[in-house]
Amino acid sequence: MASTLxxxxxxxxxxxxxxxxxxxxARTFRITRVRIAxxxxxxSLFVFLLWCTWFSRLRGxxxxxxxxxxxxxxxxxxxxxxxxxxxxxxxxxxxxPTLLLGRAFCNWMCPYGTLHQFVGWVFNIWTNKNNIDRNRxxxxxxxxxxxxxxxxxxxxxxxxxxxxxxxxxxxxxxFTTAIAPASDLAHLNLAAALRERLGMDPQxxxxxxxxxxxxxxxxxxxxxxxxxxxxxxVGMNLVVPRFFxxxxxxxxxxxxxxxxxxxxxxxxxxxxxTDCNACLRRxxxxxxxxxxxxxxxxxxxxxxxxxxxxxxxxxGLGPIEFKDFIVGSPRKGAATLFGxxxxxxxxxxxxxxxxxxxxxxxxxxxxxxxxxxxxxxxAAVNKRGFxxxxxxxxxxxxxxxxxxxxxxxxxxxxxxxxxxxxxxxLAEGGLEGLWTPVMxxxxxxxxxxxxxxxxxxxxxxxxxxxxxxxxxxxxxASQGPISVGTAxxxxxRCLPWAMETPCVVCEEVCPVTPKxxxxxxxxxxxxxxxxxxxxxxxxxxxxxxxxxxxxxECPVLDSPAVYVTAIGETRSQDRSLLLETSRKSKEKT
Amino acid sequence: xxxxxxxxxxxxxxLRQVSGVAxxxxxxxxxxxxxxxxxxxxxxxxxxxxxxxxxxxxxxRSTVLPALGVATGQSVAALVKGAVDAVGGMGxxxxxxxxxxxxxxxxxxxxxxxxxxxxxxxxxxxxxxVRDAGAREVRVADNPIESPEACFVRSGVQRAAVEAGAxxxxxxxxxxxxxxxxxxxWIARWPFFHRPFLGATKVIGVSPVKDHNLxxxxxTTKNWYxxxxxxxxxxxxxxxxxxxxxxxxxxxxxxxxxxxxxxxxSGPTGGSLSDVRPGNTVVASTDSLAxxxxxxxxxxxxxxxxxxxxxxxxxxxxxxxxxxxxxHVKRVQVG
Numbered sequence: 065m066a067s068t069l070x071x072x073x074x075x076x077x078x079x080x081x082x083x084x085x086x087x088x089x090a091r092t093f094r095i096t097r098v099r100i101a102x103x104x105x106x107x108s109l110f111v112f113l114l115w116c117t118w119f120s121r122l123r124g125x126x127x128x129x130x131x132x133x134x135x136x137x138x139x140x141x142x143x144x145x146x147x148x149x150x151x152x153x154x155x156x157x158x159x160x161p162t163l164l165l166g167r168a169f170c171n172w173m174c175p176y177g178t179l180h181q182f183v184g185w186v187f188n189i190w191t192n193k194n195n196i197d198r199n200r201x202x203x204x205x206x207x208x209x210x211x212x213x214x215x216x217x218x219x220x221x222x223x224x225x226x227x228x229x230x231x232x233x234x235x236x237x238x239f240t241t242a243i244a245p246a247s248d249l250a251h252l253n254l255a256a257a258l259r260e261r262l263g264m265d266p267q268x269x270x271x272x273x274x275x276x277x278x279x280x281x282x283x284x285x286x287x288x289x290x291x292x293x294x295x296x297x298v299g300m301n302l303v304v305p306r307f308f309x310x311x312x313x314x315x316x317x318x319x320x321x322x323x324x325x326x327x328x329x330x331x332x333x334x335x336x337x338t339d340c341n342a343c344l345r346r347x348x349x350x351x352x353x354x355x356x357x358x359x360x361x362x363x364x365x366x367x368x369x370x371x372x373x374x375x376x377x378x379x380g381l382g383p384i385e386f387k388d389f390i391v392g393s394p395r396k397g398a399a400t401l402f403g404x405x406x407x408x409x410x411x412x413x414x415x416x417x418x419x420x421x422x423x424x425x426x427x428x429x430x431x432x433x434x435x436x437x438x439x440x441x442x443a444a445v446n447k448r449g450f451x452x453x454x455x456x457x458x459x460x461x462x463x464x465x466x467x468x469x470x471x472x473x474x475x476x477x478x479x480x481x482x483x484x485x486x487x488x489x490l491a492e493g494g495l496e497g498l499w500t501p502v503m504x505x506x507x508x509x510x511x512x513x514x515x516x517x518x519x520x521x522x523x524x525x526x527x528x529x530x531x532x533x534x535x536x537x538x539x540x541a542s543q544g545p546i547s548v549g550t551a552x553x554x555x556x557r558c559l560p561w562a563m564e565t566p567c568v569v570c571e572e573v574c575p576v577t578p579k580x581x582x583x584x585x586x587x588x589x590x591x592x593x594x595x596x597x598x599x600x601x602x603x604x605x606x607x608x609x610x611x612x613x614x615x616x617e618c619p620v621l622d623s624p625a626v627y628v629t630a631i632g633e634t635r636s637q638d639r640s641l642l643l644e645t646s647r648k649s650k651e652k653t
Numbered sequence: 654x655x656x657x658x659x660x661x662x663x664x665x666x667x668l669r670q671v672s673g674v675a676x677x678x679x680x681x682x683x684x685x686x687x688x689x690x691x692x693x694x695x696x697x698x699x700x701x702x703x704x705x706x707x708x709x710x711x712x713x714r715s716t717v718l719p720a721l722g723v724a725t726g727q728s729v730a731a732l733v734k735g736a737v738d739a740v741g742g743m744g745x746x747x748x749x750x751x752x753x754x755x756x757x758x759x760x761x762x763x764x765x766x767x768x769x770x771x772x773x774x775x776x777x778x779x780x781x782x783v784r785d786a787g788a789r790e791v792r793v794a795d796n797p798i799e800s801p802e803a804c805f806v807r808s809g810v811q812r813a814a815v816e817a818g819a820x821x822x823x824x825x826x827x828x829x830x831x832x833x834x835x836x837x838x839w840i841a842r843w844p845f846f847h848r849p850f851l852g853a854t855k856v857i858g859v860s861p862v863k864d865h866n867l868x869x870x871x872x873t874t875k876n877w878y879x880x881x882x883x884x885x886x887x888x889x890x891x892x893x894x895x896x897x898x899x900x901x902x903x904x905x906x907x908x909x910x911x912x913x914x915x916x917x918x919s920g921p922t923g924g925s926l927s928d929v930r931p932g933n934t935v936v937a938s939t940d941s942l943a944x945x946x947x948x949x950x951x952x953x954x955x956x957x958x959x960x961x962x963x964x965x966x967x968x969x970x971x972x973x974x975x976x977x978x979x980x981h982v983k984r985v986q987v988g
Contacts, residue, residue, distance in 0.1 A: 577924030
C-alpha cells in the first residue's frame with residue numbers, strides 16, 4: 065500500500081501530450097530551451113573567467129578565452145600584424161561553425177548578445193502585433209557592415225580599432241572599469257553591515273568582491289563614460305530590440321558576411337507558410353524569416369520555428385532556392401511546387417549576402433583609408449608630440465606596434481593588482497589610444513615582481529614576459545631590466561629641497577637594488593633657528609625602471625615632487641633618454 | 654448650473670482629501686523639525702574613535718625573569734622556542750582561550766631570503782607555539798606598502814601562517830578606524846587597521862632586523878607602522894617622533910626580533926642577497942626598546958654608533974629601557 069505514492073490531484077495536472085502526438089516533454093526540451101541553456105552557460109563562463117582574472121584566482125584558467133575565440137580579434141590583428149598571436153587561432157572555434165551554421169554565435173554564445181536579449185525580454189511591454197513590426201528588417205541594419213569595413217581597412221593599414229565596438233572587448237572593458245568596481249562597493253558595504261550590525265563573519269561573501277585583498281576600492285578613469293555607454297546601449301533594446309547586435313556590432317557583421325556561405329539555414333516551406341508573420345514576433349536578428357531569409361542577419365535563435373503555427377519553418381541544409389521550381393504564380397494563388405500547392409505568396413526563401421550595396425562598401429573602404437591618417441597623424445600617438453603620461457605596461461611593444469595590437473579589452477587593467485593600469489582617456493592617447501592601458505601612479509604603481517598583464521593580454525600588445533626578463537636577471541642580465549619610463553624630481557615641490565622638511569619616502573620605497581634614488585645629506589639652520597639634517601634626493605636614471613612607487617608614495621599627493629614620464633622606456637629607441645640605454649637597445653635588435 | 658451641482662464634491666470626499674493633505678503636510682513638518690540642523694554640524698558623518706585597552710596587551714611584569722631572551726643556532730623552530738622559553742615560555746604570555754594578533758613585517762613584495770620581511774619559518778614556529786599555549790584564535794595581520802596580497806604571497810608569510818593554523822587579515826577599505834592615542838605627538842588620532850583587533854586579547858610583534866634609509870634601523874618598534882593606514886607617507890617628516898608615538902600606541906604582550914637574516918644595508922627594501930647576512934638569532938622580550946637596542950649593537954653590529962633618536966624619545970616616555978646591557982639577558986644556544 066505504501067509502495068505506490070499517490071499525490072492527490074496528480075491525474076488532473078499530468079502534462080498532456082502535444083497536439084501532433086509527440087510526448088509532453090518534447091515541448092519542454094525543445095531547441096530554444098537548449099539555446100537558453102547554452103546562453104546561460106556561456107554567460108556564466110564569461111563572468112566566471114572575468115572573476116578569475118585576479119591574482120589569487122588565476123590558477124591557470126584561460127581567462128582571456130572569450131577574447132581569443134572572437135574571430136574578429138584574430139582576423140583584425142592578422143591584418144594589422146600579419147601574425148596570429150599565441151591563442152588567437154582559437155577564433156577558428158567560432159569561425160568554422162559560423163561557416164556551417166550561420167551567426168549562431170550571436171544567440172548561442174555571445175555574452176553581450178545574451179545580455180541584450182535578456183534585457184529586451186524583461187522590459188518588453190509591447191503587444192504581439194507591435195513586436196512583429198519591431199522585428200522587421202530595417203535598412204539601418206547595414207550600418208554594422210560599414211563599421212566593420214572601416215575597422216578592417218584601418219586594421220590593414222595598421223590601426224586596430226575594432227575594440228571600440230567589438231562586443232567581447234566592450235563587455236570585458238565594461239566589466240573591468242564599471243561593473244566590477246560597483247560589485248566591490250556593494251560587497252564592502254554588505255560585509256561591513258554584516259560585521260558591524262549583525263556581528264556575523266562576512267568572509268563567505270568574499271566571492272562578491274572582484275578584487276579580494278585589494279587594500280582600497282578600485283577606481284578607473286572614465287568609468288562614468290563606460291558605464292553610461294553600456295546603460296545606453298543596453299537600454300536601446302527598449303526602443304529597437306537587439307539594437308547593438310543589429311545595428312552596430314562589427315563582430316556580428318563579420319559573422320554575417322561569413323554566414324552567406326553557411327549550408328545550414330532556417331528553411332520556409334512554401335506549401336505550408338500562410339504569410340501570417342507570427343515568426344517575426346520574437347525574431348532576434350530581424351532576418352525576415354517570413355519572406356526571403358536574410359542569412360547574414362539570422363542569429364539562429366530558433367524562435368521563429370517555435371512560433372510558427374503551421375510548422376512551416378525548420379532548420380537544415382538549404383543550399384538552393386526553390387523559387388525556380390515553382391510552377392505558376394504564387395501571387396495569384398495557383399502555383400505548385402513539386403506537385404503540392406504553394407500557399408505562401410512570397411516565393412523567395414533566402415537572401416544570402418548582407419544587403420549592402422556595393423557603393424556603400426566602397427564608401428566604407430574610403431572611410432577606413434581616410435580614418436587611418438586622421439587618427440595616426442594626431443600628435444598624441446607619434447614619435448614626436450607623444451604624451452608624457454602615455455606610460456605603457458612592462459612588456460608592451462613599441463607604440464606603433466602597440467596600436468596594431470591593442471584591442472582595448474582592458475584585461476590587463478582588470479588583472480593589475482595595484483590598480484595602476486588605467487584606461488587611457490583622449491588626453492593621453494587621442495581617439496586612437498582611447499581605453500588602451502596606461503599607468504597612473506597617483507592610483508597605483510607597477511609591482512616589481514608582477515607580470516600578470518603580460519600573461520592575460522590576448523593579442524601580444526603586452527608580450528608575454530617572464531619575470532627574469534622584466535627584472536633583467538639570469539639569462540636576461542645583459543639586456544637589463546625593462547623600464548617603462550623615468551622618474552624626475554620637481555625640486556620646487558620636494559619637501560627636503562624646497563621646504564626644509566625631512567622626507568625621502570621615495571628613497572625608502574624604491575624597489576630596485578641598488579636604489580635608483582640617492583640622497584645628498586645637508587645640515588641647515590631652518591627659518592626658526594632649529595638645526596635640521598636633510599637628505600635631499602636625486603635620481604640615478606640608469607637604475608630607474610619607472611615603476612612609479614616613489615611617485616605613488618610621495619606625500620605631495622596632487623602633483624608629486626617625484627613623477628614618472630614615458631621617456632626612457634625600454635620598448636622604444638625613439639624615446640630613450642640615456643646614451644647607455646640607447647646603445648643597449650640597439651645591440652638587442 | 655445643474656451640471657455644476659452634480660459635479661460638486663461630496664462632503665465625504667472633501668473631508669478625505671483635506672485630511673489627507675493635512676496629514677501629509679504635518680508629516681513633512683515633523684520630518685523637517687526632526688532633521689533640522691541649524692549649524693550644519695549634525696549633517697557631518699560621524700567619526701567614531703576607538704582606543705586600545707588601557708595598559709595595552711602587556712602581561713604583568715616579572716622581576717625575576719630575564720628581560721631579553723637571546724637564542725642562537727641553526728634550527729628556526731628551536732630558535733623561536735628557545736628565545737621565548739628564556740623569558741618565561743609561551744605559557745607566561747598566552748593563556749587558554751586567548752585571541753592573539755601576530756604582527757609580522759610584510760611591508761614589501763620580496764622573497765623571504767632577501768630579508769626585507771619576517772622569515773615565514775619564524776612566523777610558523779611562533780604561531781605553533783601560540784596555538785600550543787592554548788590560544789583560541791591566531792590572527793596574522795599587516796598593512797604592507799606594496800600590494801598586500803602579493804606581499805603576503807611572495808614573502809611566504811601567507812602560506813606559513815595558514816599552514817600553521819592562523820587566519821590572515823589583509824587590509825580592505827573598511828578595516829580602518831580612527832584610533833585615539835592619548836599623549837602622542839603626531840598620531841593622537843590616526844586611521845588604525847582595527848579589524849584584526851576586534852576581540853583580541855594578546856598582541857605579539859615579530860619583525861626582521863633591517864637597515865633603514867631614514868631612521869637607520871627598522872626593528873620591533875618601527876614594525877607597528879604596519880598597523881596604521883591613512884597618509885603614512887607624512888611620517889618621514891619626523892620619523893623618530895613617529896616611532897616614539899608607535900611605541901606609545903602599542904604596548905604588546907611580547908616582541909620577537911627575527912634575526913635569522915639581517916638586512917644590513919639598502920634597507921628597508923633590500924632586494925639583493927648581498928645586502929643580507931645570516932644572523933642565526935631570535936630575540937624575545939617584553940621590552941621592545943631593549944630588544945631593538947640589542948639588535949642595533951649585536952645584530953646590525955653598529956656597536957660604536959649612538960642609538961637612533963627614537964630610542965631616547967621612547968625611553969623618555971617610560972616605554973622601555975634601551976640599556977639592555979644593564980638588564981638580565983639570557984643567552985641560549987640551540988640546535
